[in-house]
Amino acid sequence: MKIAIVCYPTFGGSGVVATELGLALSERGHEVHFITYKQPVRLEVLNSSLHFHEVNVPDYPLFHYQPYELALSSKLVDTVKTHGIELLHVHYAIPHAYAGYMAKQMLKDQGIDLPMVTTLHGTDVTLVGKHPFYQPAVTFSINHSDCVTSVSKSLKEATLDTFEVKKSIEVIPNFIDFSKHQHHNEDCQRSLIANDDQRIVTHISNFRKVKRIDDVIEVFYQLQKEVNAILMMVGDGPERLKAMATCEELGIADKVKFLGKSNQVYEILCYSDLFLLPSASESFGLAALEAMMMRVPVISSNVGGLPEVNIEGQSGYLFSVGDTENMAAKSIELLQDEALLEQMKDQARAVAKCFDIDTVVNQYIAVYQKALKA
Numbered sequence: 001m002k003i004a005i006v007c008y009p010t011f012g013g014s015g016v017v018a019t020e021l022g023l024a025l026s027e028r029g030h031e032v033h034f035i036t037y038k039q040p041v042r043l044e045v046l047n048s049s050l051h052f053h054e055v056n057v058p059d060y061p062l063f064h065y066q067p068y069e070l071a072l073s074s075k076l077v078d079t080v081k082t083h084g085i086e087l088l089h090v091h092y093a094i095p096h097a098y099a100g101y102m103a104k105q106m107l108k109d110q111g112i113d114l115p116m117v118t119t120l121h122g123t124d125v126t127l128v129g130k131h132p133f134y135q136p137a138v139t140f141s142i143n144h145s146d147c148v149t150s151v152s153k154s155l156k157e158a159t160l161d162t163f164e165v166k167k168s169i170e171v172i173p174n175f176i177d178f179s180k181h182q183h184h185n186e187d188c189q190r191s192l193i194a195n196d197d198q199r200i201v202t203h204i205s206n207f208r209k210v211k212r213i214d215d216v217i218e219v220f221y222q223l224q225k226e227v228n229a230i231l232m233m234v235g236d237g238p239e240r241l242k243a244m245a246t247c248e249e250l251g252i253a254d255k256v257k258f259l260g261k262s263n264q265v266y267e268i269l270c271y272s273d274l275f276l277l278p279s280a281s282e283s284f285g286l287a288a289l290e291a292m293m294m295r296v297p298v299i300s301s302n303v304g305g306l307p308e309v310n311i312e313g314q315s316g317y318l319f320s321v322g323d324t325e326n327m328a329a330k331s332i333e334l335l336q337d338e339a340l341l342e343q344m345k346d347q348a349r350a351v352a353k354c355f356d357i358d359t360v361v362n363q364y365i366a367v368y369q370k371a372l373k374a
């Protein structure tokens with residue numbers, strides 16, 4: 001099958017999932033064309049079955065806002081015609097599903113039928129999408145997709161509660177490719193980062209408000225009073241500078257390493273003992289799943305899709321949003337009990353195994369086949 005994938009090319013979960021899916025599809029004999037404004041960060045190779053087409057938006061003095069959707073839909077039309085694309089898969093509804101619909105209509109005018117699958121990832125529904133400025137367009141694009149998928153049951157429910165959806169929504173969870181990352185645990189270089197008697201706590205995100213970075217710092221502040229530990233803060237975003245200032249004020253700056261955006265998340269996770277994800281909203285929590293695959297138990301909030309990924313008492317523990325006191329208490333308990341920590345590490349990996357890529361890719365292929373017949 002020749003498939004076009006539209007996604008954000010950044011470190012965010014939706015871009016990562018879209019890229020990993022494209023890579024997996026190409027390994028299974030499909031031809032995949034990524035269409036976005038920059039080469040996706042996890043797309044390190046291009047070959048005869050993996051292509052990247054850049055969307056350019058020429059500047060013009062009249063434009064206060066760049067018409068990205070327009071450029072994207074034109075690029076889609078062009079790519080579909082040049083490469084004989086059979087199916088379009090857009091990740092994150094805004095503005096991709098809208099641009100995809102426009103491309104579909106333009107192609108229809110030229111006698112080409114392009115089935116479109118839309119995957120909802122989270123904030124496109126729970127945060128940005130439900131804003132009155134976007135809601136009508138998002139509702140329209142969901143209802144005019146040939147097939148719609150969501151990354152968790154919780155996100156499906158949120159979508160049905162938020163929009164007047166006339167389409168059925170299939171839940172296809174995010175996934176992880178175990179075979180690709182096995183070696184990271186084997187050549188883990190922990191001694192470069194910490195002493196043997198130190199615990200390593202990690203947080204990875206885009207440092208937006210929804211991630212509750214203050215809570216990450218607060219939990220760590222409490223736990224480092226009881227446990228010899230350091231905190232690895234991976235990623236970047238609007239809350240980073242404030243978080244750095246808080247660490248200075250609390251006198252823990254020497255124990256907190258802000259590593260910025262990184263393509264080395266598995267190398268960092270391989271030596272981590274605990275992962276913190278206290279988000280205010282999380283449709284799935286791909287970062288938690290990546291941690292679990294690397295044998296890192298997760299202390300998270302219990303919102304959205306997190307309980308579908310981080311299983312209470314098995315891969316980690318879940319608390320109400322903002323309950324930093326209990327998050328810290330549980331973290332301390334876990335980090336002080338070597339036997340329990342080892343057991344939770346094994347269990348975290350076992351739970352992550354349920355999200356191995358093979359099953360999930362086949363679920364997407366089944367949806368593609370359905371869209372092609374629609």
Ligand code: GMT
Pocket residue numbers: 011012013014015017092121122123126151174206208210281282283284285286287
């Ligand atoms: O977390 C973000 O804000 C980034 C966002 C994205 O579009 O990349 O993540 C969303 O999609 C991920 C992949 O499906 C999910 O794992 C995240 O839980 C989801 N984020 C939120 O719902 C806040």
